[in-house]
Structure formats: C-alpha cells, structure tokens
Amino acid sequence: MSERSLNILIVGGGIAGCSAAIALSQRGHAVRIVEKQDAWRFQSSGIFVYANGLVSLDELGLLDEILQAGFPVPAGRNAYFDHKGVPITDTFYPSADNGRIPAILGIKRAEMHRVMAQRVDALGVTVTLGTTVDAIRDEGDSVRAVLSDGTEETADLVIGADGVRSAMRALIGIGLEPRYTGFGVWRSVHRRPQALTDKIMMMGPGIRFGIMPISDDMLYTFGTLAEPKSRFYDPAGWPEHMRTKFADFSGPASLFLEELGPDSQVLYTAVEEVGLELPWHRGRVVLIGDAAHASTPFMGQGGAMAMQDAVVLAEALALHETLDGALDAFGKARLPVCQFVQGVSHAVGEAGAKELDGDLEARNADLRKTAQEKVDQFYGRLAELNAEAETALRKGAASG
Numbered sequence: 600m601s602e603r604s605l606n607i608l609i610v611g612g613g614i615a616g617c618s619a620a621i622a623l624s625q626r627g628h629a630v631r632i633v634e635k636q637d638a639w640r641f642q643s644s645g646i647f648v649y650a651n652g653l654v655s656l657d658e659l660g661l662l663d664e665i666l667q668a669g670f671p672v673p674a675g676r677n678a679y680f681d682h683k684g685v686p687i688t689d690t691f692y693p694s695a696d697n698g699r700i701p702a703i704l705g706i707k708r709a710e711m712h713r714v715m716a717q718r719v720d721a722l723g724v725t726v727t728l729g730t731t732v733d734a735i736r737d738e739g740d741s742v743r744a745v746l747s748d749g750t751e752e753t754a755d756l757v758i759g760a761d762g763v764r765s766a767m768r769a770l771i772g773i774g775l776e777p778r779y780t781g782f783g784v785w786r787s788v789h790r791r792p793q794a795l796t797d798k799i800m801m802m803g804p805g806i807r808f809g810i811m812p813i814s815d816d817m818l819y820t821f822g823t824l825a826e827p828k829s830r831f832y833d834p835a836g837w838p839e840h841m842r843t844k845f846a847d848f849s850g851p852a853s854l855f856l857e858e859l860g861p862d863s864q865v866l867y868t869a870v871e872e873v874g875l876e877l878p879w880h881r882g883r884v885v886l887i888g889d890a891a892h893a894s895t896p897f898m899g900q901g902g903a904m905a906m907q908d909a910v911v912l913a914e915a916l917a918l919h920e921t922l923d924g925a926l927d928a929f930g931k932a933r934l935p936v937c938q939f940v941q942g943v944s945h946a947v948g949e950a951g952a953k954e955l956d957g958d959l960e961a962r963n964a965d966l967r968k969t970a971q972e973k974v975d976q977f978y979g980r981l982a983e984l985n986a987e988a989e990t991a992l993r994k995g996a997a998s999g
C-alpha cells in the first residue's frame with residue numbers, strides 16, 4: 600500500500616480531521632474534507648498542548664507556526680495554589696527532543712485551527728463547508744458516501760473525524776452514545792498581565808480554577824466542577840454564572856473573575872466521554888479523534904491524541920499491505936495510549952470531585968509530596984506506551 604495513492608474522504612475538519620488531511624496529503628494521498636459548519640467557527644477559548652502533542656505538530660510540519668501563534672510556558676512550570684491564592688507547590692512538565700520542543704504551550708483554539716486550515720489549503724486539500732455525509736455504502740473495493748448536498752463521493756477510505764457526537768459512528772452501525780461525565784467546564788478569555796507566564800492551577804474543595812497564557816497578550820481561564828446532567832445555561836448568562844460559581848476563589852483568580860461581564864468571552868461545556876472498543880473501523884471507514892476516544896479534559900490531552908491518531912494512521916497506511924491490515928494496526932496501536940490518557944484523566948476528575956472542605960490540608964500535603972512524581976510517571980508511561988505502539992505497528996507490517 601506504501602506506493603499507492605488513496606482517494607480519502609474526511610468527515611469533520613476539527614483537530615483530528617485537519618491533522619489527518621495534512622498527514623495524508625503530505626504522503627501523496629488525494630484528500631477531501633467535508634465539514635458540517637458552514638464557516639470555520641471556533642466558539643472556544645484556549646487549549647493546552649503538551650510536549651507530546653507538539654511532537655505530533657512537528658511531525659505534521661506545523662510546529663514553528665504553532666509556537667509563534669501560541670505561548671510556550673517558561674520551563675513548563677505549573678504553579679499550584681489553594682482557592683484563596685496560597686501557593687501549594689510547583690511542578691514542571693517535561694519538554695521533548697532535548698528541549699527543542701517546549702513542555703507546554705497555550706494557544707487560542709481558533710489560532711490553532713487557522714494554522715491547520717492554512718496548511719490544509721496550501722496542500723491543495725478540497726474543503727467543502729456546510730456539508731455532511733447522509734449515508735455510507737461500502738462496496739468492497741471502494742466506499743460510496745452520499746453527501747448532504749445530494750452528490751455522491753467514491754473513496755478508498757472514509758475517515759470519521761466528526762467529534763464526540765459523531766454521526767459517522769451511527770452510519771457505520773456503532774450504536775455507542777457519548778457518556779456524560781458529571782463535569783462542566785467554564786472558560787473565559789482575558790488580557791494577560793505581562794508577569795503572568797505560568798500555567799496556574801487553583802485547588803478548591805471539589806472545584807478547580809486554572810489560568811493559562813495563550814499568546815503574548817491573552818490568557819484563558821478554566822473552571823471545572825460537578826454539574827447535573829442536562830443542566831442548561833442560557834449563553835447570555837454564562838459570564839454571570841461563571842463569576843458566581845467560582846466566587847470563593849481569590850488570589851490570582853480574582854482579577855479575571857471580577858472582569859467577567861456581559862461582553863466577556865465565556866464558554867460553558869458539559870463534558871462527555873467516548874470509549875470505543877476495537878475495531879475502530881468497519882470496512883473502509885475508520886473513526887479517529889473524539890469520535891473514537893473523547894476524554895475528560897483534566898490531562899489536557901484530547902487534542903494531542905487526535906493529532907497523534909492522524910500521524911499514526913498515515914504511518915499505518917504506508918507500512919501495511921492491505922487497507923484492512925493498516926486500519927486494524929492503527930486501532931491496535933492507538934487504543935492502549937488513548938485508554939491510558941482517558942483512564943488517568945477520568946481518575947483525576949473523580950478524585951477532585953470527591954474532596955471535602957476538611958480534606959484540603961491533607962490534599963495539599965499530598966500534592967507537595969507527590970505532584971511532580973505523578974507528572975513524571977504520567978509522561979514516562981505515555982512515552983513507554985507510544986514506543987510499544989510504534990513497535991507493534993512495525994511488527995504487524997513486517998509479518999502481515
């Protein structure tokens with residue numbers, strides 16, 4: 600298959616879809632994206648990209664532009680405070696490639712998308728906005744997709760990169776619905792005081808408030824707490840809700856909470872998870888990104904997992920003789936990594952939600968003792984799993 604150029608249809612132009620389009624067209628495949636939104640619209644604030652995600656961006660050839668558009672946190676420092684602003688401890692995330700790749704970068708999500716969309720365009724990928732797939736027919740040696748504009752597309756491979764609420768999952772007969780996690784996330788965007796350069800995590804009892812620079816002049820804040828299922832908040836009231844919900848926070852949070860008003864950029868998200876068992880493909884259709892493995896955001900890794908899916912999928916297609924072999928190997932390589940991230944992220948969220956007021960001193964003492972060790976263990980294990988996945992991907996190719 601390494602020599603053959605495939606005709607590939609990608610459904611969804613988010614992080615996973617754009618990354619896949621870049622990785623695959625760089626390897627000579629003919630790629631088209633269909634995206635449901637009628638214009639690129641990113642109603643979001645910021646996103647963290649840790650070193651492993653930046654490595655994928657490097658492999659996609661986007662690292663320099665992303666570093667320019669975002670804000671690499673000096674020394675990868677994360678400063679923990681309690682909710683009253685008393686410092687608890689600092690941790691440092693690992694960089695990659697002997698420090699060439701920073702430990703952690705904050706970036707406005709729309710900026711990340713701008714960089715990706717420009718590259719997609721420069722590579723000649725056709726992007727059709729305002730369009731989705733209504734039906735899929737696998738015809739053995741090709742797959743036909745009926746698009747919502749009434750046209751039909753024949754492809755060698757269809758990639759479902761349509762996010763946590765993926766319609767492609769159902770179209771290929773997977774009846775898995777996203778699971779509500781019990782958490783809501785409130786995010787807001789502000790001007791960055793020049794002295795604020797760390798990632799900040801403020802730890803209340805069962806409630807968190809974080810601050811992260813995303814550019815030379817902007818930062819975003821994110822507050823997480825338990826929220827009842829199906830709780831609807833009218834977007835017009837989001838700034839006021841955010842201010843009220845995190846009113847117990849002071850110290851570094853105060854300035855930003857006080858700033859919140861009707862014109863603030865605030866976003867509320869009820870967090871859902873997807874844990875799809877293998878296989879992630881049916882015939883010639885494969886699911887990637889959140890469509891296959893949406894995670895809670897506590898490790899800030901969902902975007903990185905989506906980008907790495909794209910890189911590994913392109914590699915699997917190059918290494919394996921048959922499409923089925925490549926898709927099978929792709930899923931097997933990615934599942935352990937994504938499940939590990941999901942599991943740790945889920946556990947972090949659950950542990951935080953169970954805290955009570957009276958537990959805080961013990962919690963803080965534990966943080967001082969173990970927080971750095973936990974960071975090191977997480978990234979150490981992630982690196983091991985990635986190395987195992989790479990070996991498995993290559994071994995399968997040699998034997999199959």
Ligand SMILES: Cc1cc2nc3c(=O)[nH]c(=O)nc-3n(C[C@H](O)[C@H](O)[C@H](O)COP(=O)(O)OP(=O)(O)OC[C@H]3O[C@@H](n4cnc5c(N)ncnc54)[C@H](O)[C@@H]3O)c2cc1C
Nearest residue numbers: 611613614615635647731761762888889896899901902903
């Ligand atoms: C509150 C919160 C905070 C997060 N913070 C971080 C973070 O700091 N760092 C990080 O790495 N990750 C973070 N994540 C996770 C990250 O956002 C996701 O993992 C990532 O966006 C997944 O990319 P994706 O392309 O798979 O899905 P999406 O980003 O959801 O993109 C899917 C795309 O498909 C389109 N689409 C949907 N349905 C259809 C359809 N039927 N047809 C055509 N197109 C369709 C959508 O319009 C969209 O463009 C966070 C998640 C949440 C909920």
